[in-house]
Amino acid sequence: METGYITTPFGRRPMTLALVKRQVKTEQAIADGSVDKWRVFRDISDARSRLGLQDRALAVLNALLTFFPVAELSNERNLVVFPSNAQLSARTNGIAGTTLRKCLGSLVEAGVIIRKDSPNGKRYARKGKEGNIEDAYGFSLAPLLARAGEFASLAQDVAAEQRRFRITKDRLTIVRRDVRKLITVGMEENLAGDWIAAETCFVEIVGRFVRHPTLQDLISSLDEMSLLHEEVSRMLEIKEETAKSDGNAIPDGCHIQNSNTESCHELEPRSEKKQGEKSEPNKKTERKDEPEAFPLSMVLRACPEINAFGPGGSIGSWREMMSAAVTVRSMLGVSPSAYQEACEVMGQAGAAIAIACIYQRGGHINSAGGYLRDLTGKARRGEFSLGPMLFTQLRANSGTVKASA
Template structure:
């Protein structure tokens, strides 16, 4: 076989260890076999993204194969073709000479063909007395035969990835549509919750979609859009449940009459009222004056560090979350008066959410107490809503996951 001898390129083209290794591996992998040259060509074309080949390189490979007289590439046959550049260019749709040489180099580097240069760099064949080719100089197609199974496996892998890509893209389209319509329902029906913040997050997320996404891009976008879908769905489903939990938290608690920082019921705000006067329920301010309602699961995803401060290192209810907020309040040095004021303006769950978000951003906040007082003052003036803060924290927590996808 012509692959039994390691050849080096003519002229200034350098020889590399990788080229030596490919020639040795080709020789070792050649067995008593044959394969349809056009079938291998189709597999190489399907796997071109994995092999680093562009369309023009495939056109040159197609031209090279057209100079091989038989349909089957066999180990018992001469696998070297020796067309001139002019002949190759003519069969490769008139490709320019510079581009032709570049494509040939790409095919060699990819291990698709092997150069076998003559002493003077020309491509030709020597024939014996009976007209059979005894020796030839040009390009060996032996790698196509030796790597036929590898190319077929790569082509199948690429096809499977394309199927996953299409399925994931369809899924993202459906989830995106569902989120858009669910947010519209919440806004048009005037349901409790910061739907404007949810819509802003949705628009920002869609704006980050790549025009030519990879499978990893789609997976990251689908992950974030699914998270938003879950939270928006919960905002629609748990309105009554959250309202009951908040009402029970107020009804079962007691008022704070002192500033004892060790009190386990500190999350209950203090209301000053005259004798015989009815207590007004805590009012939470949100956009358009509605109370801000968020699913507990959404809050814990946005503020995962709170979980460690819950009873037994976990949080399973709003009351446990508010208890955890008291512990965090003490740790951050927030005064009882600042926290009570936040409870009166934001509501007890709202104040706990604010504490959780502050905990997540402690490295960026100089004074937690001052920051909470500033948020409370803005909420009193109608300039602050928990929704944007919560969705911003959700988005910030999703960044590491996207980077690792």
């Protein structure tokens, strides 16, 4: 296979297999025709994140292009430019020599230019009798000609990703606003439903926002916030249906989570609990067992299989949910001590949610007890929260429903 002559760098600069491959690829890809050097430069600038180039490296590339005498890059011309470091520094507003060398190295590593070093490492050109350049040593711009189409494609991909980023960010802002205001309506109008749970869930999702998000971060946050929006909308729709049939909201239904704060040992005894201990331990348990993390309806949509263990084959309250979790815990082979530890760290509602998720994903988990202990340990260290686990299961179930429909 004809690959042309492979050149190596001068001095202590190493030659790598990657540099060899780039030279070979450039020789094979270069073809007849020409490209506008400044158009290729704009494409590289737009795709700099994909190429791993910083702004200063682009400034050095811009300076190198100014030493090429014409705007069109063509294989009919000598594509090697040979400015000295002093000349390059002057055309990059006095960039320091160390920084200049690093930028040139990054351009070589990105495959934008190729070194063509002379025997002594200096950059110069030899001219013939007619004044034409016969041979030159410096930096070859051949990759700009050979990879022009690739750079243009990368620039288009980056532009499309940036557009998608802006669209996703706008959608997230709108859904976040809608959820915030809908929850406020439910709470201020004293409507029946797990509004405090929805509020807590909203705060948890917002708390996972990062300062400089990637597109994937925005997609994940939008997905979770959209699921919460769907749940809040369901709560409002249920209220409308109840109002049509009944006319009056049920006063006791406004804070469902506050009516199910019985201590953990009522559903599964704690081995260290003494019969005479009531006030302080009960207060502590009540605080942990308040099911304010997520709306119950959302948990049941994410983990519908636990419904079968409720009275009559359905679960209608947090107390029934916790009782069902104890039954499922035993079926899964989770020890009482492991479940009790989960209750102490996550609260009984949190432990019940974890058990429901584990049961829902039973075919993918080898040891339910070990998995729960691992989650408990991470939760104790602040490395785990139920939100992502629950939302992942909710998305999985939504996909299954859509596929079967």
